[in-house]
Amino acid sequence: MARGSCVRGRPDAELASCRLCPRACGVDRLSGQVGRCGAGPSMTVARAALHFWEEPVLSGARGSGTVFFGGCPLRCLYCQNAVIAQGEAGKAVSTRDVAAMALDLQAQGALNLNLVTPTHFAPLVRRAVAIARDGGLSLPVVWNTSGYETVSAIRGNRGTVDVYLTDFKYASAKLAQRYSSAPDYREVALAALDAMVEETGEPAFDEVDGAPRMTGGVIVRHLLLPGALEDSEAVVSLLHERYGSAVLVSLMNQYTPVLADRAASGDASAQAQMSRFPELAQRVPDEDYERLLDFADGLGMEDYFWQDGEAAQESFIPAFDLTGVV
Secondary structure (H helix, E strand, C coil), X not given: CCCCCCCCCCCCHHHHHCCCCCCCCCCXXXXXXXXXXXXXXXXXXXXXXXXXXXXXXXXXXXXXXXXXXXXXXCCCCCCCCHHHHCCCCCEEECHHHHHHHHHHHHHCCCCCEEEECCHHHHHHHHHHHHHHHHCCCCCCEEEEECCCCCHHHHHHCCCCCCEXXXXXXCCCHHHHHHHHCCCCHHXXXXXXXXXXXXXXXXXXXXXXXXXXXXXXXXXXXXXXXXXXXXXXXXXXXXXXXXHHHHCEEEEECCCCCHHHHHXXXXXXXXXXXXXXXXXXXXXXXXXXXXXXXXHHHHHCCCCCEECCCCHHHCCCCCCCCCCCCC
């Protein structure tokens, strides 16, 4: 498929009755209505910069060229990027602006173009990538998502996306409802993940600076939450049995009690939520994470990404201060 010419017509047409994500709100974003994601007719971006905290095959030594979009269809209570997920930071931009940011990131030496939470802007983002490719963009394109995607959206990314960096957050409908108001998360995310694997194939790599760079395939991230070890084991088991080596798995130990921090700062909404979800104020014990890694080993998972014991103490949250935003 020829790149740079796969998007025709008005890329914002789908926003008139928006069903870009599984929430399927059906609102007319072009007229100013706002759905669950909090987005209107224009893309918003809070940061466009080199990012060094992705998996090594994405960040390497040069950094991943990340564009952080504002808003989010899922809006998990514990989101570490809550400030942008809730639309509290970001600037309205055009498709040509995003294309210019992509080319600037390439000029800075980025290993890839990493589109963070782009789902609710999908047709506009695809158009931006096409414009950038017409302008000389040659980097692998990474679709960085919560995993809460429609199959049609994944199919629509054909010719645009090379790598999926997707979450698989929950096995339990109860947990998905509790923290993300999405009891259908498991079924929706599985169908989307099946489509991602079909579209991109087995993980593929080239070499940059003597180290592997991912150029195709799927990385599935799973974040261990406080008190949720059993659910995490169910997720790991599901991924291993269903996909084997067809996806790379990344088991994460960087849960940060962002909601508790917001509550402590005086945020009344966060304070109310903390009264309902007190467990989210806790960090994940190192012992629980070690048990999860042991569980993965016991299943026969021989190659997965994991984080050392210091990860939970580090901040993986960049400054959403419009760095690099045109």
